[in-house]
Amino acid sequence: MHTSIATVSLSGSLTEKLAAAARAGFGGVEIFENDLLASPLTPEEIRARCADLGLSVDLYQPLRDIEAVPDHVFARNLRRARHKFALMNRLGADTVLVCSSVSPDAVDDDSLAARQLSQLADSAHEFGIRVAYEALAWGRHVNTYDHAWRIVEAAGHPALGVCLDSFHILSRGSEPEDLEGIADIPGEKIFFLQLADAPLLAMDVLQWSRHHRCFPGQGGFDLAGLLRHVLAAGYRGPLSLEVFNDVFRQADAGSTAVDAHRSLLLLREAAGAGALPPAVVPTGVAFAELLTPDAEPVTGLLTALGFTRAARHRGKPVDLWQWGEARILVNTAATARRDGTRLAAIGLESPDPAGAARRAEALLAPVLPRRRGPEDAPLDAVAAPDGTELFFCATATATATATATATATATATGASATASATVADPELPDWRADFTDLPDTAVPSATRIDHLALTQPWHHFDEATLFHRSVLGLTAQESVDLADPYGLLRSRAVAAGDGSVRIALSVGAAPGDDTVHAQHIALATDDVMAAARRFRDAGGRLLPVPANYYDDLAARYEFADGELDTYRELGILYDHDAHGAFRHCYTEIVGRVFFELVQRDGGYQGYGAANAPVRLAAQQAGRR
Amino acid sequence: MHTSIATVSLSGSLTEKLAAAARAGFGGVEIFENDLLASPLTPEEIRARCADLGLSVDLYQPLRDIEAVPDHVFARNLRRARHKFALMNRLGADTVLVCSSVSPDAVDDDSLAARQLSQLADSAHEFGIRVAYEALAWGRHVNTYDHAWRIVEAAGHPALGVCLDSFHILSRGSEPEDLEGIADIPGEKIFFLQLADAPLLAMDVLQWSRHHRCFPGQGGFDLAGLLRHVLAAGYRGPLSLEVFNDVFRQADAGSTAVDAHRSLLLLREAAGAGALPPAVVPTGVAFAELLTPDAEPVTGLLTALGFTRAARHRGKPVDLWQWGEARILVNTAATARRDGTRLAAIGLESPDPAGAARRAEALLAPVLPRRRGPEDAPLDAVAAPDGTELFFCATATATATATATATATATATGASATASATVADPELPDWRADFTDLPDTAVPSATRIDHLALTQPWHHFDEATLFHRSVLGLTAQESVDLADPYGLLRSRAVAAGDGSVRIALSVGAAPGDDTVHAQHIALATDDVMAAARRFRDAGGRLLPVPANYYDDLAARYEFADGELDTYRELGILYDHDAHGAFRHCYTEIVGRVFFELVQRDGGYQGYGAANAPVRLAAQQAGRR
Structure with missing residues (x-):
């Protein structure tokens, strides 16, 4: 199935846009008129x-307010149209889009519209061009797809058909039965299909359309349902994205085009019109890998938390630090000093690492070269949109035994350590086998990685959510606003259904903020107070929490005697939801990373957003 | 009249916010609860x-969903409230805001609401605190100010009154008659007045309220009308700004606080509740001043345009370049190399420079120190929000004579040069007298400065519009979006009614973009084709315009024979509006500045936005 993208959906000059569309795998483009004029x-x-890049020119839309106008106005319009048809011949575009008129000159007269569109199609036909007529949601008299089709049907001209646009159809709040009329349109009279999603905003439809469209799967429209109807009608033309979005106008065209094409592949899959390798949902976090120019500060912090250096990579300067089921790789391979310590990679326990990588690759995730020694396990890895490396892997039985011990210990307190007790399939490549154990043995503990919080580049937040959801098979939760003293952050969690993998994606208030806000690793423990005290006694510094916060807790909740005093003493924050309670505290920041200690009780599902x-x-205060 | 601002309206830590509010001249603050908790x-x-800074703590709002709930819920609420009243005693705040409940627990029972609010007021009274009850626009059962007042009236408690909030009242689309009920509330029962404006957006009211409020005069609400009603009712409490705005959360607190306080002073003036020195509308552009580390490139460009070096400042390294009535000062006083050439100051012809400066100073514009020699004219100058220096001045008769000549020349062609033919009052300080004439005489010409285009810092666009409108007395036109290849710009013109002063303010797509987009000086000529040809023949380089643009003009308009060829040859762009036509072209960029040559015919009012x-x-292509 041919895929296409309107150049208005991408940033840059026309040639930048064309190169980006081709690199991302699109088969064609709609050339936006302003892009041509400015080129x-x-x-x-x-x-x-375009030909060099393997792109067809699928559509051009240079005409406005053409039909249902007085004849002398139409004569002018036809003159303009013939100019544009000649241009389209030079450009190699054979379909012209005509949107329903918004002009105050337009009259509510379908037969006039049909006659004039027929004349336009006559003229187009001379140039070998087809006319695709589309109902704008705010068209003056014609604003529904079935109305546009009635006019096209009445005109009965072979060079005249309809263009269906998902935004214009679904922004009118169509009920499923409203789409049934699509089946009445013969497939060969649907000349074109434009696709855009949008968040479900209650706002002026013109502003919504011009600024807030997004790629399929990033908004709230049922595009798969629409596509199924259009394909059932017999449409076999391009699936083309036409997305007006303020953020995409600023973002790098290359990555936007990849995001765009991935969204189309997923839409095809969702509509049952194109198979992809199935999603392999990860079953746990095998490890988080920190890249650091100087291991000392971060290993000091890990030691104070309770981690021990459990193993060393056979061939690389990478140590494995372990605390219960929480595993952190500390990698001192070359990294620039100014980057500081950062969270560079995540190991995801996968029941089928090769399958997971196949899906990621089919969905345009860059597959990472396997930089490994001859003896190393062949790990599959891809890059997430923010550059984080994702390893699909399995943790071998040796470790699983340690897990079993930890689980046994945890059982007494009812903590939720079981989710990470993966017993790896011996058939699967074991990343752990690349490491040589060190004499220090980890103290058994129920600790595991609760969640990872990743700061996303400003222009790619929706892409990141779609990636984690569709490539990894995680479930996205609602987006929330978090107030930082210097702007609102947006945060959205993606998680496996059983909570064994949780990733919190966040984005700053403005481009560039991703370097301001740190990433973090949250460690789940069954006794956060004990863990915090041990950390502090070992010389670790916890983020100070203002006394006013605890006065507020006292006003809002009733705690057992002394409990609030302990929170206050240690800097522990408290939240609760319909399921249970959440207690958490934070370490200082090292480079671009900090740690959180968390205790989830009673099935609490959130991430303590109320305390953000x-x-x-407090973190901003520490920077001043 | 006491002015106040909610700390949520400003960026930063609580102490940063307090310092900024005090510096901008506010008398008090509302402490936002999250700011206190995080401090x-x-x-x-x-x-x-606060006391050190001369700020009173006018309001605190720690309570939610208090009233019209089952008694056992209310008992909990009362417990929480007493905790908060004790806190307010420590904080020195004597008024608590209670917003109408949004809780699903709330019942639609005004007598229950009145009884519980009365109990709350009893409790508050013990702490010396008054309760101000406010109807949220999305309150579950109480969402209009008159409903809130009926409940307060029924409760009949001396420590219970209403808080009126302009957003909650006006966001419901109130007709003027809807405000008449305010007169029914005794002034002493209006305990508080919160003010916020907002652009007229058709969107979900909660999102509108939380993200898009703005300062009075920057949105579409009739706040002056509301304030008149509230004052007529006898209210004598604070005028307090409560503005939730995503941009202000990111912007520097100091300049936001100044913008905020200026908006309140203007609102008072508009409501007839506080006099300011009257606006003195400028009558022309006396000069534009370029600051440059190296005069050579820019004077080369000026020479090619037709400017001659007409005079030299007696005591500073400043040359006056003149072409007809267009005067450019080229200042080579110390400027950092990396800043490049930039537009640093504008001289505005003023019938009353001292009066203009008085208004600017009363409206918190920084008054610039008079860096002048003992003989120099005492020019009044202030800084605009973007840092541009504005000189209020008069151009003396000697120059006015030259103007008269130029005007006479221009009359033949009907060009609009008359607006700048200011004959300065001999009483007024003449900036021109600080300059010594040079032997080169300017060729008489009708050229004048048509408009100046200034790029605004991202966070201060609405402030800039309000400043130019209210401080200078210019009229603001509608804001338009301009598509740059790398993001949408927003542009808004402010102008004197007769077009003698026009300033186009624009802002980039993201913070930091103000350094990407250049400022420019547009020169009005009565024959842009001749001016462009002369410039090119003198070695000047005009911005190249793509051939596709002219093919489009040919499709859209019918031109006289050869006209389009001339446009094409020279790179002249064309636009028209209901009044007339606009032809314009651009020079290359020098530093951060370029020039535009424009010809307005038939009373064209715009700025060629369609061609932006x-x-x-083309400018972005030149950067690659």
């Missing part, structure tokens, strides 16, 4: 550039 | 800090 290339040169403003303010 | 200062320390995408794309 120093002639139409012939643009056509040649206090945490963020 | 390491105790309530007593916050109180002392082509211009911006």
Whole structure:
């Protein structure tokens, strides 16, 4: 199935856009008129550039307010249209889009519209061009797809068909039965299909359309349902993205194009029109890998938390630090000093690492070269949109035994350590086998990685959510706003259904903020107070929490005697939801990373978002 | 009249916010609860800090979903409230805000609400605190100010009154007659007035309220009308700004606080409740001043345009370049190399420079120190929000004579040069007298400065519009979006009614973009084709315009024979509006500045916005 993208959906000059679309695997483009007008290339040169890149020019839309107007106005419109048809011949575009008129000159007269569109199609036909008529959601008289089709049907011209646009159809709040009329349109009269999703905003539809469209799967429309209807009608033309979005206008065209094409592949899959390798949901976090120019500060912090250096990679400067089921790799391979310590990779326990990698690759995730020694396990890895390396792997039985011990210990307190007790399939490549055990033995503990919090580049937040959801098979939760003293952050969690993998994605208030806000690793323990005290007694510094916060807790909740005093003493924050309670505290920041100690009780599902403003303010205060 | 601001309206830590509010001249603050919770200062320390800064703590709002709930829920609420009243005593706040409940627990029972609010007021009274009850626009059962007042009236408790909030009242689309009920509330029962404006957006009211409020005069609400009603009712309490705005959360607190206080002063003036020195509308542009580390590139460009070096400042390294009535000062006083050439100051012809400066100073514009020699004219100058220096001045008769000549020349062609023919009052300080004439005489010409285009810092666009409108007395036009290849710009013009002063303010797509987009000086000529040809023949380089642009013009308009060829040859762009036509072209960029040559015919009012995408794309192409 041919895929296409309107150049208005991407940032940059026309040639930048074309190169990005081709690299991401699109088969064609819609050339947006302003992009052509602003380009120093002639139409012939643009056509040649597209041909070199393997792109067809699927659509051009240079005409506005054409039909259902007085005849002298239509004569002018036809003159303009013939100019544009000649241009389209030079450009190699054979379909012209005509949107329903928004002009105050337009009259509510379907037969006039049909007659004039028929005349336009006559003229187009001379140039070998087809006319695709589309109902704008805010068209003056024609604003539904079935109305546009009635006019096209009445015109009965072979060079005249309809263009269906998901935004214009679904933004009107269509009920499922409203889409049934699509089946009445013969497939060969659907000349074109434009696709855009959008968040479900209650706002002026024109502003919504021009600024807030997004790629399929990133908004709230049922695009798969629409596509199924259109394919059932017999449509076999391009699936084309036309997305007006303020953020995409600023973002790098290359990564936006990849995000765009991935969204189309997923839409095809969701509509049952194109198979992909199935998702392999990860079953746990095998490890988190920190890249650091100087291991000392971070290993000091790990030691104070309770980690021990359990093993060393056979061939690389990488140590495995372990605390119960929480495993942190500390990698001192070359990294620039100014980058500081950062969370560079995540190992995901996978029941089928090769399958997981196949799906990721099919969905355009860059597959990472296997930089490994001849003896190393062949680990599959891809890059997430933010550059984090994701390893699909299995933790071997030796470790699983340690887990079993930890689980046994944890059982007494009822803590939720069982989810990570993966017993790896001996058939699977064992990343752990690349490491040589060190004499220090880890103290058994129920500790495990509760969640990882990753700061996303500003322009790619929705891409990150779609990636984690669709490539990894995680479930996305609602997006929440978090107030930092210097702007609102947005945060959205993606998780496996059983909570064994949780990733909190967040994005700053403005481009560039991803370097301000740190990433973090949250460690689940069954006694956060004991863990915090041990950390502090070992010389670790916990983020200070203002006394006013505890006065507020006292006003809002009733705690057991002394409990609040302990929170206050240690800097522990408290939250609760319909399921249970959450207690958590934070270490200082090292480089771009900090740690959180958390205790989930009674099935609490959140991430302590209510406390984020206090945490963020305290971190900002530490920077001054 | 006491002015106040909610700390949520400003960016930063609580102490940063307090300092910024005090510096901008506010008399008090509303402490936002999250700011207190996140502050390491105790309530007593916050109180002392406010006292040191001369700020009263006018309001605190720690309570939610208090009233019209089952009694056992209310008992919990009362417990929480008493905790908070004790805190307010420590903080020195004597008014608590209670917003109407949004809880699903709340019942639709005004007598229950009145009874529970009365109990709450009893409790508050013990602490010396008054309760101000406010109807949220999305309150579950109580969402209009008159409903809230009926409940307060029924309760009949001396420590219970209403808080009126302009957003909650006006966001419901109130008709003027809807405000008449305010007169029914005794002034002493209006305990508080919160003010916020907002752009007229058709969107979900909760999202609108939380993200898009703005300062009075920057949105679409009739706040002056509301304030008149509230004052007529006898209210004498604080005017307090409570503005939730995503941009202000990121912006520097100091300049936001100044913007905020200026908006309140203007609102008072508009409601007839506080006089300011009257606005003195400028009558022309006396000069534009370029600051440059190296005069050579820019004077080369000026020479090619037709400017001559007409005079030299007696005591500073500043040359006056003149072309007809267009005057450019080229200042080579110390400027950092990396800043490049930039537009640093504007001289505005003023019939009353001292009066203009008085208004600017009363409206918190920084008054610039008079860096002048003993003989120099005492020019009044202030800084605009973007740092541009604005000189209020008069151009003396000697120059006015030259103007008269130029005007006479221009009359033949009907060009609009008359607006700048200011004959300065001999009483006024003449900036021109500080300059010694040079032998080169300017060729008489009708050229004048048509408009100046200034790029605004991202966080201060609405402030800039309000400043130019209210401080200078210019009229603001509608804001328009301009598509740059790398993001949407927003642009808004402010102008004197007769067009003698026009300033186009624009802002980039993201913070930091103000350094990417250049400022420019547009020169009005009565023959742009001749001016462009002369510039090119003198070695000047005009911005190249793509051939595709002219093919589009050919499709859209019918031109006289050869006209389009001339446009094409020279790179002239064309636009028209209901009044007339606009032809314009651009020079290359020098430092951060470029020039535009424009010809307005038939009373064209715009700035060629339709051509901005082509211009911006060509400028971006030049950067690659």
